[in-house]
Amino acid sequence: MTSATTHAPVSPPTEGTVRLEIAGAIARLTFDRPAARNAMTWRMYEELAAACAAISANPAVRVAVLRGAGGKAFVAGTDIDQFRAFSSGDDGVAYEEKVELYVSALESLKVPTIAVVEGWAVGGGMALANACDFRVATPGARFGVPIARTLGNCLSAANVRRLVGALGVGIVKRMLLLAEMPTAEELPPGYLAIVAPDALDAHVDDLATRLAANAPITVQVSKEMLRRVALDPAPEDAELIRRTYGSADFHEGVDAFMAKRPPQWRGA
Structure with a gap:
């Protein structure tokens, strides 16, 4: 970096x-x-x-x-x-x-x-x-x-x-x-x-x-999810879930896990 x-x-x-x-x-x-x-x-x-x-x-x-x-x-x-x-x-x-x-x-x-x-x-x-x-x-x-x-x-x-x-x-x-x-x-x-x-x-x-070192989108979304849950036990979450599963990092994580190699997170 x-x-x-x-x-x-x-x-x-x-x-x-x-x-x-x-x-x-x-x-x-x-x-x-x-x-x-x-x-x-x-x-x-x-x-x-x-x-x-x-x-x-x-x-x-x-x-x-x-x-x-x-x-x-x-x-x-x-x-x-x-x-x-x-x-x-x-x-x-x-x-x-x-x-x-x-x-x-x-x-x-x-x-x-x-x-x-x-x-x-x-x-x-x-x-x-x-x-x-x-x-x-x-x-x-x-x-x-x-x-x-x-x-x-x-x-x-x-x-x-x-x-x-x-x-x-x-x-x-x-x-x-x-x-x-x-x-x-x-x-x-x-x-x-x-x-x-x-x-x-x-x-x-x-x-x-x-x-x-951790997956930045997962960390960011998890932090925001925790903040929302503190305010509302059933908050809106679809856009956060969509952002995470729709990210290149998610696909990189799956590929890296299957290939038994360290993932290369890009925050995208």
């Missing part, structure tokens, strides 16, 4: 940036505002959306890895200073609707996503990590939405649904009502992998390589 590197526009240091680098089949997004534990500004949210669009438009990309700069946090929520301008409940509704656009863009990304969590994934950072398909965390990494003891705001129903679907209602109640921040070790088995810091890069690279 050919390799290329793409960078998001550089933002002023106080506003942070979301950097996108693409090398072959792997895209890497970095939330880069370490002085504020990578708390998201509106500019960063917009750059995240632009990065998701760039990944979706690039047929060579087969997996995306998301990580916070500095090694202290994935994302520590949304920059609180942005809430000072709120004057009514309608501002909150508009804010949650806007954030939902960015979280759903990440959740709907056609390729598998891996969140690498070192330190903290808080508030909006928890929502972003939870919207990814896989999470890899260092020991003691903390996850939560402690708004009941910090800002006194709330989550949208869409984000509550995502959290309950991934973690179960009991843990989400502890996060939202008790404002607890459980460690990676306290979260359900299967929700994430816990990896020592000195083995983190190798583990993430191996996971990304394994995902990128």
